[in-house]
Amino acid sequence: MKNRIRADQEKTRNFHQYTVGEMASLLSMSAPTIRFYDSQGAVVPHRDQENQYRRYTVVDGNYLIKMKELKNIGASLQESVQLLNNVDFKEYCEGFRKLEEAEEKRLERQRLLLNGFRQKIQLLESLDSELNRITIQRRPAVWRMDHQIEDHFLTGEKTKAARTEWTDWMPAADLSFLFSKDDSDHHLHWGFAMEAEMAESLGLDRQDSVYYPAASCVHMIFRIEDQVFLHYENLQPAFSYLKKHAFVLAGDILGRSIARVMGENNTINHYYDVWIPIQDEEME
Numbered sequence: 001m002k003n004r005i006r007a008d009q010e011k012t013r014n015f016h017q018y019t020v021g022e023m024a025s026l027l028s029m030s031a032p033t034i035r036f037y038d039s040q041g042a043v044v045p046h047r048d049q050e051n052q053y054r055r056y057t058v059v060d061g062n063y064l065i066k067m068k069e070l071k072n073i074g075a076s077l078q079e080s081v082q083l084l085n086n087v088d089f090k091e092y093c094e095g096f097r098k099l100e101e102a103e104e105k106r107l108e109r110q111r112l113l114l115n116g117f118r119q120k121i122q123l124l125e126s127l128d129s130e131l132n133r134i135t136i137q138r139r140p141a142v143w144r145m146d147h148q149i150e151d152h153f154l155t156g157e158k159t160k161a162a163r164t165e166w167t168d169w170m171p172a173a174d175l176s177f178l179f180s181k182d183d184s185d186h187h188l189h190w191g192f193a194m195e196a197e198m199a200e201s202l203g204l205d206r207q208d209s210v211y212y213p214a215a216s217c218v219h220m221i222f223r224i225e226d227q228v229f230l231h232y233e234n235l236q237p238a239f240s241y242l243k244k245h246a247f248v249l250a251g252d253i254l255g256r257s258i259a260r261v262m263g264e265n266n267t268i269n270h271y272y273d274v275w276i277p278i279q280d281e282e283m284e
Contacts, residue, residue, distance in 0.1 A: 017046060017055035027064055034064065042067050042081050074103050112202060116172030123258060127271060130221045134241045137219040139275040141196035144176055144254065145209040148190040151229075162208050166192035169202065174256040177272070179232055181252050186232035193254065215251065217275040218242055221258070225267045238276055251277035 024031040037043055038054065043063050045054040063084060070080040083095045147154050147163045166173050176193035179186050199206060220238045224230065235253070242249070255274035263269040 012057045012059050013046065015057040015059065017057055018061075020045075020054050020056065023056045023061055023064070027061060029064065029068075037064060037067060037077075040077055040081055042077070042084065070099075073099050074106060075099055109202070112198060113169070113172050116170075116198075120171045120258075123273075127221065127258070131271075132220070132222060132237070134218060134220045134238055136278075137217060137275075139212075139215050139217045139219070139254070139277070141214045142193045142212050142254070143196055143199045143204065143206050143209045144178070144191055144193040144212060146178070146189050146191040150188055158208050162205065163192075165205055166194075169194065169204065172198055172202070177230060177255045177257070179235075179253040181249055188230060188232075193256065212252070212254065215275075215277040216279075217277050218247065219273065219275055221271065221273045223269050223271050225263060225269055227270070230270075230272065234272075235274055235276070238274060242276065242278060247278040249276065250279040253277075 018026070020031045020034055023029075024034055027034075034043070034056075035054075038045060043056065043060040045056045045060055047053070048055055066084055067080050070083060075083070079095070079099070083092060087095060145159075145162055145166060147159055147166075170192075173192045173194045176191050178189040178191065180189070194202075194204065196211065218238050218241055220235070220241075222234065222237070224234055227234075241247075253274060253276050255272050258271040258273060260268065260270045
């Protein structure tokens with residue numbers, strides 16, 4: 001199929017011509033961007049016969065405007081050049097339909113991220129009233145992965161790839177800590193967690209993650225000051241609550257980092273919440 005942009009160039013030899021700087025100014029684009037589009041075949045400028053400088057016409061300018069349109073709806077450079085060059089009407093429509101589908105997926109992703117952002121804002125705004133309050137709550141089912149134990153990042157290739165994916169989903173994903181029920185040394189694990197319903201809606205790759213079903217938990221929001229690492233002992237108020245009400249630990253302890261901010265007298269305050277799964281002693 002004939003290259004449409006090159007075909008148009010043949011018909012515009014007598015049009016008024018602009019330098020790259022003039023075209024950049026007229027379209028509010030940078031000269032390097034225009035030259036880059038030129039190198040990728042998005043425009044085919046004329047060449048000054050004396051010095052070989054690029055010369056652009058209004059047709060080139062309109063192709064550059066179409067490139068901006070396609071970029072705005074999520075088309076890659078390669079997709080944009082293809083749509084502007086070598087497709088017929090049916091393929092052109094199909095191309096736009098595919099871009100629409102991709103944009104709908106992108107917007108849904110942004111909607112879910114916005115929901116996660118709003119939930120974080122609600123949590124932050126509740127700190128004054130909920131700080132140090134201990135309650136029994138139902139923790140939602142979550143998916144979780146480890147990426148750090150104590151002061152060491154996990155370095156496997158799968159972990160590095162998963163870390164990248166999970167961080168791309170923050171704040172829908174939380175920075176999550178864990179103390180294992182079966183670890184008598186109480187090593188601190190850090191990772192990422194996301195409510196299961198959201199993780200499944202997003203199509204999150206959960207291959208190297210652990211599923212934690214919904215569970216009844218002792219829940220506590222707390223603050224520690226001038227302490228780099230969270231320690232098992234920081235959860236003592238919640239453990240005292242368990243003992244007082246004859247509850248026993250029924251699984252791994254999960255929690256999340258909420259905020260790290262400056263406090264009075266140049267202290268650093270770190271806010272967390274924790275979910276400690278429980279069962280009655282009588283049910284053991």
